[in-house]
Amino acid sequence: MATLKDISHMLGISVSQVSAALKGNSDVSEETRRRVQAAAKSLNYSPNLSARKLVSGRSGIVALVVREHEGLTRDATFVETVAGLSRQFSRRNMQFVLHIAAANEPPEQTYGRLIGGGSLDGFVLTEPEPEDARIAYLQAQGVPFVVSGNCGSDSNFSFYEIDNFSVGYKLAKHLVENGHRRIALLNGRAGLNSAYQRQAGVEAALKEVGVDLLPELIRNARFSESYGLVSLTQMFSTEQIKPTAVVCGNLSIAHGVYRAAEAIGLVIPDDLSVVAHDDCLPHHKVQGFAPNLTVSVSDLSASWGPLADLLIGRIEGKALSELQIFVPVDFIERASVAPLR
Amino acid sequence: MATLKDISHMLGISVSQVSAALKGNSDVSEETRRRVQAAAKSLNYSPNLSARKLVSGRSGIVALVVREHEGLTRDATFVETVAGLSRQFSRRNMQFVLHIAAANEPPEQTYGRLIGGGSLDGFVLTEPEPEDARIAYLQAQGVPFVVSGNCGSDSNFSFYEIDNFSVGYKLAKHLVENGHRRIALLNGRAGLNSAYQRQAGVEAALKEVGVDLLPELIRNARFSESYGLVSLTQMFSTEQIKPTAVVCGNLSIAHGVYRAAEAIGLVIPDDLSVVAHDDCLPHHKVQGFAPNLTVSVSDLSASWGPLADLLIGRIEGKALSELQIFVPVDFIERASVAPLR
DNA sequence: AAGTACATCCGTAACGTTCCGGATACGAGA
DNA sequence: TCTCGTATCCGGAACGTTACGGATGTACTT
Numbered sequence: 001m002a003t004l005k006d007i008s009h010m011l012g013i014s015v016s017q018v019s020a021a022l023k024g025n026s027d028v029s030e031e032t033r034r035r036v037q038a039a040a041k042s043l044n045y046s047p048n049l050s051a052r053k054l055v056s057g058r059s060g061i062v063a064l065v066v067r068e069h070e071g072l073t074r075d076a077t078f079v080e081t082v083a084g085l086s087r088q089f090s091r092r093n094m095q096f097v098l099h100i101a102a103a104n105e106p107p108e109q110t111y112g113r114l115i116g117g118g119s120l121d122g123f124v125l126t127e128p129e130p131e132d133a134r135i136a137y138l139q140a141q142g143v144p145f146v147v148s149g150n151c152g153s154d155s156n157f158s159f160y161e162i163d164n165f166s167v168g169y170k171l172a173k174h175l176v177e178n179g180h181r182r183i184a185l186l187n188g189r190a191g192l193n194s195a196y197q198r199q200a201g202v203e204a205a206l207k208e209v210g211v212d213l214l215p216e217l218i219r220n221a222r223f224s225e226s227y228g229l230v231s232l233t234q235m236f237s238t239e240q241i242k243p244t245a246v247v248c249g250n251l252s253i254a255h256g257v258y259r260a261a262e263a264i265g266l267v268i269p270d271d272l273s274v275v276a277h278d279d280c281l282p283h284h285k286v287q288g289f290a291p292n293l294t295v296s297v298s299d300l301s302a303s304w305g306p307l308a309d310l311l312i313g314r315i316e317g318k319a320l321s322e323l324q325i326f327v328p329v330d331f332i333e334r335a336s337v338a339p340l341r
Numbered sequence: 342m343a344t345l346k347d348i349s350h351m352l353g354i355s356v357s358q359v360s361a362a363l364k365g366n367s368d369v370s371e372e373t374r375r376r377v378q379a380a381a382k383s384l385n386y387s388p389n390l391s392a393r394k395l396v397s398g399r400s401g402i403v404a405l406v407v408r409e410h411e412g413l414t415r416d417a418t419f420v421e422t423v424a425g426l427s428r429q430f431s432r433r434n435m436q437f438v439l440h441i442a443a444a445n446e447p448p449e450q451t452y453g454r455l456i457g458g459g460s461l462d463g464f465v466l467t468e469p470e471p472e473d474a475r476i477a478y479l480q481a482q483g484v485p486f487v488v489s490g491n492c493g494s495d496s497n498f499s500f501y502e503i504d505n506f507s508v509g510y511k512l513a514k515h516l517v518e519n520g521h522r523r524i525a526l527l528n529g530r531a532g533l534n535s536a537y538q539r540q541a542g543v544e545a546a547l548k549e550v551g552v553d554l555l556p557e558l559i560r561n562a563r564f565s566e567s568y569g570l571v572s573l574t575q576m577f578s579t580e581q582i583k584p585t586a587v588v589c590g591n592l593s594i595a596h597g598v599y600r601a602a603e604a605i606g607l608v609i610p611d612d613l614s615v616v617a618h619d620d621c622l623p624h625h626k627v628q629g630f631a632p633n634l635t636v637s638v639s640d641l642s643a644s645w646g647p648l649a650d651l652l653i654g655r656i657e658g659k660a661l662s663e664l665q666i667f668v669p670v671d672f673i674e675r676a677s678v679a680p681l682r
Numbered sequence: 683a684a685g686t687a688c689a690t691c692c693g694t695a696a697c698g699t700t701c702c703g704g705a706t707a708c709g710a711g712a
Numbered sequence: 713t714c715t716c717g718t719a720t721c722c723g724g725a726a727c728g729t730t731a732c733g734g735a736t737g738t739a740c741t742t
Contacts, residue, residue: 003698014722019700027720046457050394051698053460054727059391060460061402061436068428073420074624082423083414086439095402095438095460098427116342116387119436283415344728355692360730368690392728395697459698 002043010039022047059119061095062311064126065110065134068103076252076283077223077300081148084304085124092308094121108137115143121315124148124307128193144314146323148307150193158310158323160303164194167296168201168247170331171275173208174294175245179340180273181211184243186231186253190220195249198277202247217243225284228256236264244340248276251284254293269338277329292334298327343384351380363388390436394460402436403652405465406451406475409444416563417593417624418641422467422489425645433649435462448475456484462656465489465648470532485655487664489648491534499655499664501648505535508637509542509588511672512616514549515635516586520681521614522552525584527572527594531561536590539618543588558584566625569597577605585681589617592625595634610679618670633675639668 004022008015013032021028021036028036039045053059064085072078082098089096097120101110111134114120122144125134128151138145139157147159168185175183185202188195203213217235221227228248236242248254254276258268266272268291276293278286279300286293310323345363349356354373362369362377369377380386394400405426413419423439430437438461442451452475455461463485466475469492479486480498488500509526516524526543529536544554560572569589577583589595595617599609607613609632617634619627620641627634651664 005698015698016700016702016723017721019698020721023700027718029720032720044457046454046459048395048698049458049460050391050400051727052700053391054389054395054698054729055700057727061438063436071623073417073424076414079414079420082439083441087409087441090440090442095404095436096440097402097436097438098423099431099437100424100428101431112385113387116385119390282412346728356728357693357730357732358691360728361691364730368688370690373690389728392697393730395699395728396730398697 002040002045003048004045006043007036007039007045010043011035053119058121058315059095060093061097061120062089062122062124062315063097063099063114063120064124065099065101065107065114066126067107068100071222071224072100074224075222076281077250077279080281080283080301081126081304084301085308088304088308092312094308094312107134111137111141111143115141122146122311124311127189129191130193130196144311146307146311146314148303150197155324156320158314158320160307160310160325160327162194162298162300162303162327163329164197165201165204166329167277167298168198168203169205170201170296170329171247171277171294172202172205174331174333174337175247175273175275176205176209176211178245178273178337180245181206181209181340182214182217182241182243182245184217184219184232184235184246185213186219186221186228186246186248186257188220188249189222195220198247198249214241216240223250223252225252225256225259228253229260230256232257232260233264236260236266243272245273245275245337248274251276251278251281251286251289251293251295254289255284258289269336273337273340275337289336291336293336294332294334296329296331298329303327343381343386344389345386347384348377348380348386351384352376391460399462399656400436400460401434402438402461403430403463403465403656404438404440404455404461405467406440406442406448406455407467408448409441412563412565413441415565417622418564418591418620421622421624421642422645425642426465426649429645429649433653435649435653449478452478452482452484456482463487463652465652468530469534471534471537485652487648487652487655489644491538496665497661499651499661501644501651501666501668503535503639503641503644503668504670505538506542506545507670508618508639509539509544510546511542511637511670512588512618512635513543513546515672515674515678516588516614516616517546517550517552519586519614519678521586522547522550522681523555523558523582523584523586525558525560525573525576525587526554527560527562527569527587527589527598529561529590530563536561539588539590555582557581564591564593566593566597566600569594570601571597573598573601574605577601577607584613586614586616586678589615592617592619592622592627592630592634592636595630596625599630610677614678614681616678630677632677634677635673635675637670637672639670644668 004015004018007018018036021033086096125145125147128147128149150161150164151159206213219231248257257274261268261272268274276295278295278297306325313323345356345359348359359377362374390400427437466486466488469488469490491502491505492500547554562568589598598615602609602613609615617636619636619638647666654664
């Protein structure tokens with residue numbers, strides 16, 4: 001509640017001098033600085049953000065916009081993203097607002113409405129798509145943003161990108177080396193860059209032995225346990241060609257696959273080899289799998305901090321070259337893959 | 342980006358007139374109001390929140406503060422609360438910020454830091470406790486807030502309260518009427534008002550037939566499936582007295598209990614009667630239970646809208662008497678309770 | 683004709699901060 | 713003595729908005 005004016009009255013010096021003393025970067029004597037700091041503490045002063053934002057043009061508020069959809073709140077990635085970003089921005093004394101946009105509202109409109117308010121400094125975007133309308137719009141508007149996820153290397157914006165091509169490639173390569181050729185891919189939602197990249201990786205590994213990825217063994221959907229469960233069950237209940245191995249987009253899917261395999265009576269890895277990508281989210285831990293799951297791994301929860309820093313850097317106008325992070329993925333062989341008999 | 346000044350230049354009228362026209366409550370002719378609104382739309386005007394906050398004292402930003410803890414992101418109630426409030430405030434053109442506070446930071450300090458900035462209009466509090474330090478602090482500071490949950494009827498603040506005493510009473514009463522006396526209570530986290538209330542309700546129902554709730558049959562913990570699973574398993578694996586019926590705090594716990602019962606070899610309801618409170622969150626649906634679960638029910642997802650309205654009313658200084666909502670609970674008998682043999 | 687009432691508008695101040703040009707004082711160098 | 717540099721400070725102005733006292737014009741009353 002105390003203002004700069006209160007301090008200036010108390011000490012008999014000007015408001016601008018108090019302001020300068022508090023930021024410490026300007027010309028003010030060592031003694032007045034001490035007096036000002038003491039007074040500020042005694043009056044329990046804290047700067048009025050609105051006033052500061054009014055003159056600086058910044059609000060200290062950033063937002064994540066997600067599209068409303070069925071099952072949103074059961075989407076582990078969504079939940080972790082919200083919590084992770086909130087934690088990181090809170091820690092940096094910024095406000096993180098979550099905006100859940102109506103499903104039928106076009107993204108440009110949502111973002112337009114939000115940036116119109118003039119109270120948002122920037123955005124975090126997730127799940128980028130090819131030719132992403134949001135990215136085009138925000139770039140055109142000159143609004144700072146950072147993208148979490150794959151978007152092609154020649155991008156002229158800030159991003160934190162996981163090497164999803166390698167995810168697909170490393171997982172499929174390992175299966176191929178074990179003799180597998182009929183590989184199923186339970187991938188992410190169709191239209192996602194990350195899903196394209198992973199599929200490309202899988203295809204590349206198969207191509208090296210002259211084999212194509214069969215369209216009927218590809219599935220695309222939002223990550224969930226039931227998606228894995230249903231997909232595998234279907235693949236083994238039809239008269240179609242059956243896979244000898246399956247690549248799962250994340251641990252939820254893998255969990256569904258394990259359950260389906262048990263129900264159908266398939267033994268992993270003897271009857272079916274399974275690999276997955278582990279993004280280290282707490283909802284499904286890799287320790288819960290028997291037999292132990294062979295995975296590619298990249299810790300998504302390590303991304304929220306860098307993501308926050310990237311966006312702040314962007315807002316402060318840092319050079320783009322410092323604001324692009326590319327994360328390699330690890331590969332850990334365990335016990336869920338067997339050589340094809 | 343457009344300001345009131347831009348509009349005033351464009352139309353040749355004063356800034357104050359434009360401001361008045363846009364809020365509509367002051368003296369401005371019908372024609373100028375139309376012209377101003379048209380101009381505002383064409384310039385894509387939207388008010389600068391920092392400036393508005395500076396003079397009016399309001400920012401249009403509200404916050405939910407939650408304490409960091411293990412398993413936070415797997416807490417269905419937390420997730421639904423965040424998503425639900427975010428949706429409702431977005432819809433009302435307000436910003437909803439989620440703040441995840443460090444576990445070791447005392448609440449007063451967190452709230453003090455946030456309100457010190459002067460850019461927050463109010464707070465939503467969840468999971469109130471007796472003698473809640475947050476409530477005391479915010480009341481002392483005169484900051485608007487609304488409490489979601491039980492807090493005693495004579496409160497002089499705004500709340501949305503579910504009749505948790507009735508939850509305990511109705512569930513236990515039904516069990517008692519079926520002859521049960523050794524009733525287990527898998528309740529919420531110790532220290533929560535809601536948990537106290539529910540326990541009081543259960544005790545009241547038992548007292549009517551002259552029986553006490555046995556301390557060894559009471560558990561307190563955060564709601565989760567594993568909590569239900571483990572608790573029931575423990576109760577039936579020790580040499581202690583075993584319950585003939587169990588009251589579950591929510592559907593997650595009930596689910597764990599069902600799984601544990603199956604594993605132990607108990608048939609519901611023949612060997613064990615089960616009742617639960619259903620708060621209608623999408624993570625666990627009551628349809629997923631076999632045999633069908635007898636429940637008390639109150640739709641938590643119906644609370645986010647009223648909660649938003651209550652907080653807004655509080656910020657706008659409405660009378661407290663209009664800002665206190667008390668929600669009764671329903672009781673639905675299904676097939677998970679059998680008369681004690 | 684003068685006064686009153688009302689509708690409609692304007693100008694200015696204020697909110698709390700930062701930025702910037704310009705004061706003031708003092709000592710050093712010419 | 714005059715100029716110059718430096719260290720330290722002050723006084724506005726500005727950011728975009730709202731609140732408020734007052735101005736203007738019109739119509740109606742007496």
